[in-house]
Amino acid sequence: GENVEQHPSTLSVQEGDSAVIKCTYSDSASNYFPWYKQELGKGPQLIIDIRSNVGEKKDQRIAVTLNKTAKHFSLHITETQPEDSAVYFCAATDDSWGKLQFGAGTQVVVTP
């Protein structure tokens, strides 16, 4: 089955700096890679996703890159703000439905 590893487990950045979170996956058949943001006491919220037919996707200050050859994908947050502080999870699946394999999460702390 699929195995997703996520690094780092914690990330502290100063407001305005960039944050990068990296994930690797094991199943070359995986074709959908979402990123979720989870704030304390809340459910995960989808922030961006990418499918295997593209290498990069951007939405305002958030971007995701995918390297299918190396089987890794990354989340980039630019111009970080305090409200970006949360736990971020990557996930992967080779299914056409929602059985996702999640990474262990990255606690991002943005300090003013």
Add this chain to the structure above:
Amino acid sequence: NAGVMQNPRHLVRRRGQEARLRCSPMKGHSHVYWYRQLPEEGLKFMVYLQKENIIDESGMPKERFSAEFPKEGPSILRIQQVVRGDSAAYFCASSPNSGAGANVLTFGAGSRLTVL
């Protein structure tokens, strides 16, 4: 659109009791998923259901856990004879019925189970 609704938000049970968690999917969604999140860990898939059908329960413990999604009403995750190790946050998610968005999940706020 109220999103994915879960209740109760918090549930406390003593060892040996039963826990019932409910989930109503987003309007227009008929695919429901249950995930479990242990403290300081990521989410683990438990079960995928469509109306009146369990499609994939490969992540569900073989004993004490069951799930259903009846024709009418919410999906229910049932845990019998709870043990302390069942303490976790249980998240429900739903997705569109078909097409390219069928694996795009919307999560609820979760039900946090504490077993004393």
